[in-house]
Amino acid sequence: MRDKRIPRYTNLIMPTFTALKELGGSGKNNEILDQIINEYPSFEEIPLCYFSKGVIFESAERYDDAKIALEDYIKNFPDHYMVSSAQAMIPMLGLSPDEQLEYIFEQQSNASNLVQH
Numbered sequence: 001m002r003d004k005r006i007p008r009y010t011n012l013i014m015p016t017f018t019a020l021k022e023l024g025g026s027g028k029n030n031e032i033l034d035q036i037i038n039e040y041p042s043f044e045e046i047p048l049c050y051f052s053k054g055v056i057f058e059s060a061e062r063y064d065d066a067k068i069a070l071e072d073y074i075k076n077f078p079d080h081y082m083v084s085s086a087q088a089m090i091p092m093l094g095l096s097p098d099e100q101l102e103y104i105f106e107q108q109s110n111a112s113n114l115v116q117h
Contacts (some may be wrong), residue, residue, distance in 0.1 A: 029056050047077040063093040
């Protein structure tokens, strides 16, 4: 019998997942998240499990996997509060910090030009 507290406990240790990803633990972290997604589909934090998979893949420089995970998150939970963050992350996957800033400034400039016209 499965312990229904496991998803809650796993969500509480997400900061640990974040630390482990820096040490190359992205595969195991995402295995645990996949297990929660598959075994506890009604868990209230499932949207964050999907989002976290994208973040973990991104940190491991697995940009194609990050994009897939973030797009799955957006598709499955379009009204979730982190969707705008996922949408903002996707076009910046794989960019250096300088390239990310350049992209952000370019987007702001484009938005500013649209307002003026």
